[in-house]
Amino acid sequence: MEPFWIVAAFIFGAASSRVGLPPLVGYLVAGFVLNGLGVEGGELLVKIADIGVTLLLFTIGLKLKLKTLARPEVWAGTTIHMLITVAVFGFGVWILGVAEMPLFRNLSWQTAILIAFTLSFSSTVFAVKVLENRKEMASRHAAAAIGILIMQDIIAVVFLSASTGKLPSPWMAALLVLLILVRPLLTRLMAQCGHGELLVLFGILMTTAGYISFEMVDLKGDLGALVFGMLLANNPKATELADRLLGFKDLFLVGFFLNIGISGTPSLMGISIALLLALAMPFKFALFFIILTRFRLRARTSILASLGLANYSEFGLIVGAIGVANGWMSSDWLVIIAIALSITYIGAAQLNTAAHKIYAHASEFLKRFETAKRLPEDEIIETGESEIVILGMGGVGTSAYKEMRRRYGNVVIGLDFSNETVERHRKQGRNVIYGDAKDSDFWERVDPARGRVQVVMLALRDLDAVIFAIQQMKSRDYRGQIVASVRYEDEIDILKQEGIDAAYGLYDDAGVGFADHVCTYTEYCKLKAGVFES
Numbered sequence: 444m445e446p447f448w449i450v451a452a453f454i455f456g457a458a459s460s461r462v463g464l465p466p467l468v469g470y471l472v473a474g475f476v477l478n479g480l481g482v483e484g485g486e487l488l489v490k491i492a493d494i495g496v497t498l499l500l501f502t503i504g505l506k507l508k509l510k511t512l513a514r515p516e517v518w519a520g521t522t523i524h525m526l527i528t529v530a531v532f533g534f535g536v537w538i539l540g541v542a543e544m545p546l547f548r549n550l551s552w553q554t555a556i557l558i559a560f561t562l563s564f565s566s567t568v569f570a571v572k573v574l575e576n577r578k579e580m581a582s583r584h585a586a587a588a589i590g591i592l593i594m595q596d597i598i599a600v601v602f603l604s605a606s607t608g609k610l611p612s613p614w615m616a617a618l619l620v621l622l623i624l625v626r627p628l629l630t631r632l633m634a635q636c637g638h639g640e641l642l643v644l645f646g647i648l649m650t651t652a653g654y655i656s657f658e659m660v661d662l663k664g665d666l667g668a669l670v671f672g673m674l675l676a677n678n679p680k681a682t683e684l685a686d687r688l689l690g691f692k693d694l695f696l697v698g699f700f701l702n703i704g705i706s707g708t709p710s711l712m713g714i715s716i717a718l719l720l721a722l723a724m725p726f727k728f729a730l731f732f733i734i735l736t737r738f739r740l741r742a743r744t745s746i747l748a749s750l751g752l753a754n755y756s757e758f759g760l761i762v763g764a765i766g767v768a769n770g771w772m773s774s775d776w777l778v779i780i781a782i783a784l785s786i787t788y789i790g791a792a793q794l795n796t797a798a799h800k801i802y803a804h805a806s807e808f809l810k811r812f813e814t815a816k817r818l819p820e821d822e823i824i825e826t827g828e829s830e831i832v833i834l835g836m837g838g839v840g841t842s843a844y845k846e847m848r849r850r851y852g853n854v855v856i857g858l859d860f861s862n863e864t865v866e867r868h869r870k871q872g873r874n875v876i877y878g879d880a881k882d883s884d885f886w887e888r889v890d891p892a893r894g895r896v897q898v899v900m901l902a903l904r905d906l907d908a909v910i911f912a913i914q915q916m917k918s919r920d921y922r923g924q925i926v927a928s929v930r931y932e933d934e935i936d937i938l939k940q941e942g943i944d945a946a947y948g949l950y951d952d953a954g955v956g957f958a959d960h961v962c963t964y965t966e967y968c969k970l971k972a973g974v975f976e977s
Contacts, residue, residue: 448488451477452697467572467700468792471785474704484705491698496757497668498692499568500596501650503589504672505681506580516738517590524591524734525563525598528727532559535723545712546775554772561763561780562720564599564756565727567592568696569788573751573795575689578905582860582879584747587735591752597666599758602765622674630678642680643687649675703760703781713775717782720755724787728753732812739816742809743802750798754787755780799881829856833900834880834912836864839928839949840902844873847900880912881905901927906934913941 451473459469474484512518536555539547550558570592574585629649636642649671657667675681728749735745763780766772794801802809831847833840836859848855858878859865868875879885880903899916901909909927916925924944929935935946 447482448477448698448701452701456697467569467696468785468788470697470700471704471788474701474706475785476704477701478705482705484702488698488702488705491695492702495692495695495697495699496568497654497665498650498688498695499571500665501646501653501668501672502685502688502692503567503571503593504669504674505676505685506589506672509673511586511590512593514587514590516587516735516740518594520731520734520738521591521594521598524730525560525595527730528563529556529559531726532562532723535559546716546773546779550772554766557762557766557771558776558780560602561759561766562723562755562783563727564595564759564762565592565752566754566756566758566784566788567596568699568757569754569791570751573792577795577798579860579881582747583740583862584744584751586862587740587744588748588751591731591748593669595756596669596758599762602762622670626674629674633675633678633680633684636680638683642684643691646684646688647691699757703757703784706777706781710775710778713779714782717779717786720779720783721786721790724753724755724790736812736814739814742806742813745812746802746805746809747798750791750794750801753794754791755784757784760784828854828895829874830854830895830897831856831900832896832898833857833902834878835859835902835904836868836875837902837904840900841868843900843902843928844875848873881908896921897923899923899925901925903927904930906937909938910941913938913943917942 452470455469455473455476456466457469459472460466533552533556536547536550536558537552540550540555567589570588571580574580574582574588579585580589633642633645636645650668653667653669653671654664655667657670658664675684731749731752732745735748736742740748760777760780763772763777767774767777831851831854833844833847833855834857836844836857840857840859844855844857853874855874857868857873857875858880859868859875860877860879860881862877865875865877880901899912899921901912903909903912906929909929913925913927925942926945926947927938927943928947928949929938930949932948935948938946
């Protein structure tokens with residue numbers, strides 16, 4: 444039956460993509476259709492789903508730093524949000540039970556709290572996919588959202604361990620000490636793996652080792668994969684390893700979404716209740732937004748993070764499954780939560796696709812929720828004496844920065860939307876500051892026309908971000924030159940229509956740049972140049 448799973452997932456995933464929804468919504472629908480046809484998932488599909496979630500948590504760990512979890516908006520914001528959500532949703536479920544609504548009647552207050560607890564989680568899978576598709580995993584709103592999701596996952600793991608009677612064994616402390624001791628060895632081993640299949644194999648080995656080691660000390664194996672990823676997060680190859688594992692993770696996660704849909708048969712009443720639960724999502728989203736702004740995050744950061752969290756979670760399903768297994772609630776509720784999860788995925792997918800447009804239209808209203816005291820990174824950006832600005836300090840931007848500073852001195856300033864990237868460059872003595880080119884507020888804080896800027900170099904991976912940056916500079920009467928690096932030839936024509944001065948094709952012009960470098964530094968070219976000059 445496995446080929447049938449693949450065909451169904453592909454057909455519905457492709458159909459979902461064609462109508463503007465993430466393919467994962469199609470995978471969920473495929474699962475429901477397969478279930479309606481009498482197809483069963485079985486142990487194989489469950490294992491595939493588990494591998495997908497485990498790989499997901501390992502790759503999240505690769506991109507997560509402990510200091511992210513230590514931020515107040517992460518640990519305190521998560522705790523406050525979950526407590527309020529459980530209280531409000533639990534009271535709502537209890538009231539519907541008092542009103543004798545079908546499936547709600549005879550629910551104890553403990554069961555009402557458990558159902559509310561399952562609904563308090565947001566989907567890690569969904570948020571990461573949305574952020575990856577928008578190439579925003581390094582942004583501040585991604586850091587806030589992922590940090591909150593990790594805190595939720597930790598709370599879920601604690602609940603799962605406690606509910607099954609698997610409390611940490613005395614060996615847990617020994618394991619943590621051992622991990623700290625072997626971390627330098629693991630990072631050196633990772634550095635020796637090169638850039639090919641050996642690096643991928645190393646990542647899978649570390650994922651498996653984390654899972655097994657935590658299971659051995661009576662903790663959830665998924666948490667072990669997350670912790671092992673965090674051990675390697677500061678390694679220069681961590682991002683490369685996460686990218687290498689991307690295809691494997693996405694493939695196995697297809698099984699996860701199929702398994703959700705294939706595990707239950709929705710009834711008409713169940714669908715109605717799921718729709719009712721989905722209608723409660725605006726409360727959950729608004730609560731996230733209010734809490735994050737109270738912790739002095741900007742309205743834009745708060746709204747983008749909140750939109751990524753505006754759904755129910757696969758971890759809620761796991762918690763619900765434990766409740767069913769222990770007899771705390773009926774299996775009907777697990778199916779209802781799965782349907783509600785699917786509905787919120789569809790709604791959240793539409794909202795996140797238009798997230799930047801939503802903020803652009805509602806920014807004036809949303810800014811009213813900001814606190815008077817701003818975080819240091821949100822102050823007005825001054826370019827000072829800089830004449831060349833480089834937006835995007837990844838590999839291309841860094842190389843451009845080095846070369847322009849070598850040629851023209853300290854008149855270059857770099858900007859990047861990743862605080863970690865900014866800190867790394869500053870430690871290396873480069874003039875780099877925080878800034879997100881896709882942020883309309885950013886262009887209010889930095890005005891290229893105000894200073895001495897003569898050239899703006901756009902080294903951004905996202906074409907939409909490049910176009911937005913050009914439009915913002917044009918609207919602010921910037922008179923200097925704008926140049927950009929692009930990956931594909933057809934993007935050059937698009938940018939020229941937006942009024943860019945020049946575009947550099949990374950692939951098409953790479954050979955030209957290489958040849959220019961050779962002619963600059965080799966004796967052969969210097970000799971030939973002398974021959975032609977004479």
